[in-house]
Amino acid sequence: MARVSRRAVLKYGAIGMSVTALASGGGVGWAFLDATTDTADRLDFDNALAIPPLADSEVDDDGRRTFALEADIGELQIHPGEATTTWGLNGDYLGPTLRATRGETVAISVTNNIGETTSLHWHGMHLPAAMDGGPHQEIDPGDTWTPTWTIDQPAATLWYHPHPHGATAQHVYRGAAGLFLVDDPEADALGLPSEYGVDDIPVIVQDKNFDRANQFNESPTLMGDVGIVGDTILVNGTHAPYLEVGHELVRLRLLNASNARVFAFGFVDEREFQLIATDGGLLPAPHTMTRIQLSPGERAEILVSFTPDEEVVLRGFPPDLGRVGAWSSRFDGGDDTFDILQVRTASELHSAPAIPEELAPAPDLDLDGVENPTRVFQLAGRSINNEHMDMRRINFATTVDSVEIWEVFNGHATHHNFHVHDVQFQVISVDGVEPPPELRGWKDTIFLPPYERFRIAMHFKNYTDPDVPYMYHCHILYHEDQGMMGQFVVVEPGQEPGLPETDHAAH
Numbered sequence: 001m002a003r004v005s006r007r008a009v010l011k012y013g014a015i016g017m018s019v020t021a022l023a024s025g026g027g028v029g030w031a032f033l034d035a036t037t038d039t040a041d042r043l044d045f046d047n048a049l050a051i052p053p054l055a056d057s058e059v060d061d062d063g064r065r066t067f068a069l070e071a072d073i074g075e076l077q078i079h080p081g082e083a084t085t086t087w088g089l090n091g092d093y094l095g096p097t098l099r100a101t102r103g104e105t106v107a108i109s110v111t112n113n114i115g116e117t118t119s120l121h122w123h124g125m126h127l128p129a130a131m132d133g134g135p136h137q138e139i140d141p142g143d144t145w146t147p148t149w150t151i152d153q154p155a156a157t158l159w160y161h162p163h164p165h166g167a168t169a170q171h172v173y174r175g176a177a178g179l180f181l182v183d184d185p186e187a188d189a190l191g192l193p194s195e196y197g198v199d200d201i202p203v204i205v206q207d208k209n210f211d212r213a214n215q216f217n218e219s220p221t222l223m224g225d226v227g228i229v230g231d232t233i234l235v236n237g238t239h240a241p242y243l244e245v246g247h248e249l250v251r252l253r254l255l256n257a258s259n260a261r262v263f264a265f266g267f268v269d270e271r272e273f274q275l276i277a278t279d280g281g282l283l284p285a286p287h288t289m290t291r292i293q294l295s296p297g298e299r300a301e302i303l304v305s306f307t308p309d310e311e312v313v314l315r316g317f318p319p320d321l322g323r324v325g326a327w328s329s330r331f332d333g334g335d336d337t338f339d340i341l342q343v344r345t346a347s348e349l350h351s352a353p354a355i356p357e358e359l360a361p362a363p364d365l366d367l368d369g370v371e372n373p374t375r376v377f378q379l380a381g382r383s384i385n386n387e388h389m390d391m392r393r394i395n396f397a398t399t400v401d402s403v404e405i406w407e408v409f410n411g412h413a414t415h416h417n418f419h420v421h422d423v424q425f426q427v428i429s430v431d432g433v434e435p436p437p438e439l440r441g442w443k444d445t446i447f448l449p450p451y452e453r454f455r456i457a458m459h460f461k462n463y464t465d466p467d468v469p470y471m472y473h474c475h476i477l478y479h480e481d482q483g484m485m486g487q488f489v490v491v492e493p494g495q496e497p498g499l500p501e502t503d504h505a506a507h
């Protein structure tokens with residue numbers, strides 16, 4: 001029997017959507033077998049890894065650090081032949097890395113030249129809802145939006161990306177995203193590798209599909225349940241990249257900026273690395289591991305040791321999606337392997353600084369007297385607690401300065417994850433037990449394998465606004481766009497939630 005291409009196979013899929021079809025040995029059986037992507041040892045690593053430039057900034061008369069971002073259409077030479085049409089900020093693909101220090105006030109002008117209404121959200125940032133860049137802060141073509149806020153959180157690897165309701169998946173996939181690094185003096189004093197692009201390397205990982213004309217294929221994977229799962233990896237927009245390293249100890253800032261794919265990152269030689277930070281910043285202590293799994297939107301900072309004259313590949317091993325079932329695992333990426341980035345070291349390396357034993361205070365919200373759980377969120381299908389996103393509905397209001405405990409779980413045999421705007425949260429328990437080391441720092445996004453119950457706690461410290469909501473949602477962008485999202489406001493004690501503006505609500 002001829003081996004059929006993955007794309008052809010996807011068309012057969014509609015015939016029989018059950019794993020039992022496997023037994024029949026027909027087209028669907030082949031589809032199942034053929035739907036695994038494995039690029040291990042198949043890339044030539046011919047392309048130097050692009051490093052997103054640090055964004056220029058100026059301090060204005062009011063003392064605000066000002067940045068200017070311009071979203072535009074560009075093109076990127078990814079495959080031989082025709083260039084791929086892309087979106088970028090201040091460039092063809094992705095955007096510059098913004099960087100600011102705790103305590104600084106930033107003002108960022110975002111100009112939309114892409115000809116479609118979009119928005120730009122500061123993922124992981126604590127800030128007023130009106131500055132958040134969610135679906136209520138859309139930027140029309142030709143317009144400029146200039147949010148401003150004071151950075152008030154520990155050093156962390158955050159990111160920015162579009163968030164227009166119903167089109168987030170497309171806009172992020174096309175490339176309008178970048179990193180936002182927050183610095184603080186305590187973190188600086190630790191002496192961690194911190195020379196940007198030298199021993200402190202951004203690693204933005206995204207999976208793509210291409211059509212025959214080398215353009216991004218935006219169709220959701222047909223037999224899957226999570227939208228686009230791509231067969232080609234770009235790192236900082238570079239396909240099959242290598243990175244030359246001149247240091248014994250290197251910090252990699254990993255961001256899974258994919259629409260749906262989950263990666264279990266590790267090295268092909270199984271070398272250990274130290275996990276030092278997750279979404280909201282540094283962990284209490286470095287944790288030695290060989291794999292770090294990231295679902296869409298999550299970040300991890302790892303320290304990796306190298307010896308002179310070596311080549312080693314960072315790989316995305318098949319992720320552990322939990323109890324998703326064989327069908328979902330196969331078509332939603334659970335069985336795939338990707339080579340991500342080849343590291344080549346120089347014959348002489350700068351010696352490694354000592355790795356501190358303690359990094360930052362552990363999250364320690366005061367949970368005394370907090371109702372446990374304060375709220376419950378069940379994700380299933382394309383809804384949260386059986387409700388689909390409605391731009392005009394505030395799902396709940398929380399009182400300023402309160403601490404809440406949320407129980408979050410996935411009641412569905414497909415993977416989901418959960419992201420909350422405005423806050424970084426503390427993971428209290430996973431199925432009743434203490435969270436693993438990678439969930440012991442501040443988080444804004446967590447992976448939700450089917451049927452596992454997470455309790456997370458957060459403090460809504462300030463920034464009341466009864467009319468402008470923050471979002472909580474599944475960060476599988478296809479799910480989010482289909483309504484797996486809700487809205488909350490932070491209010492003064494006794495204040496009633498208002499009504500969000502509905503100008504652009506007609507999606």
Ligand code: C2O
Nearest residue numbers: 121123297419471
């Ligand atoms: Cu990264 Cu609501 O998003």
Ligand code: CU
Nearest residue numbers: 122123124421
């Ligand atoms: Cu966010």
Ligand code: CU
Nearest residue numbers: 416474476479
């Ligand atoms: Cu989901």
